[in-house]
Amino acid sequence: QKEVEQDPGPLSVPEGAIVSLNCTYSNSAFQYFMWYRQYSRKGPELLMYTYSSGNKEDGRFTAQVDKSSKYISLFIRDSQPSDSATYLCAMDEGGSEKLVFGKGTKLTVNP
Amino acid sequence: EAQVTQNPRYLITVTGKKLTVTCSQNMNHEYMSWYRQDPGLGLRQIYYSMNVEVTDKGDVPEGYKVSRKEKRNFPLILESPSPNQTSLYFCASSFGGGFYGYTFGSGTRLTVV
Numbered sequence A: 001q002k003e004v005e006q007d008p009g010p011l012s013v014p015e016g017a018i019v020s021l022n023c024t025y026s027n028s029a030f031q032y033f034m035w036y037r038q039y040s041r042k043g044p045e046l047l048m049y050t051y052s053s054g055n056k057e058d059g060r061f062t063a064q065v066d067k068s069s070k071y072i073s074l075f076i077r078d079s080q081p082s083d084s085a086t087y088l089c090a091m092d093e094g095g096s097e098k099l100v101f102g103k104g105t106k107l108t109v110n111p
Numbered sequence B: 001e002a003q004v005t006q007n008p009r010y011l012i013t014v015t016g017k018k019l020t021v022t023c024s025q026n027m028n029h030e031y032m033s034w035y036r037q038d039p040g041l042g043l044r045q046i047y048y049s050m051n052v053e054v055t056d057k058g059d060v061p062e063g064y065k066v067s068r069k070e071k072r073n074f075p076l077i078l079e080s081p082s083p084n085q086t087s088l089y090f091c092a093s094s095f096g097g098g099f100y101g102y103t104f105g106s107g108t109r110l111t112v113v
Helices: none
Strands: A004-008 A011-014 A019-025 A032-038 A045-051 A054-058 A061-066 A071-076 A084-094 A105-110 B004-007 B010-013 B019-025 B031-038 B042-051 B054-057 B076-078 B087-094 B110-111
Touching: A004 A071, A004 A084, A004 B004, A019 A061, A019 A084, A019 A105, A032 A061, A045 A054, A045 A061, A045 A071, A071 A084, B004 B087, B019 B031, B019 B110
Parallel strands: A011 A105, B010 B110
Antiparallel strands: A004 A019, A019 A071, A032 A045, A032 A084, A054 A061, A061 A071, A084 A105, B004 B019, B019 B076, B031 B042, B031 B087, B042 B054, B087 B110
């Protein structure tokens, strides 16, 4: 089993839809969980981060972590065409340099 | 503007010809890292550095070298490139590691023929 699993999609939704993106992981030592967004021909950019279990909200974005299930999610409300990108989950054991990424989910939001 | 600058953006080279991809950051970050991104494999860490003169291997270090002589620079060296090193490369830097978020460069698309 890979350390981090992420459904690559692609995922296509209409504008205004609620989007759910997910990752599962196997390393119980992971404590910090992040979501990066990568637009075409660009480097990834940090979207949200969460420490341990719980929810975090930032505007239209909500990140959830369930450590008991080793499962993390990113929800996008009222999705916009500008949200079209590849979303990568990432995690590490404790503010370290050893960041492990999922393979990314490609999202397209259609006007 | 706070940024990570990689050069070149695009490079086509021949097998065995040594090359260097430069990376520079202007944020005084301690942590720097190199990744390669391949279809179906995602982002994989090549090397990382926690400070000047401190470097260590990531998950796929074979065929690569790095150095960190100055805080701002972290070049990636391919001594004898091979076609399996054809990939999209990203340099990234961070204040304190993954939790603080890495700032990525715009990428270098390398083709080895």
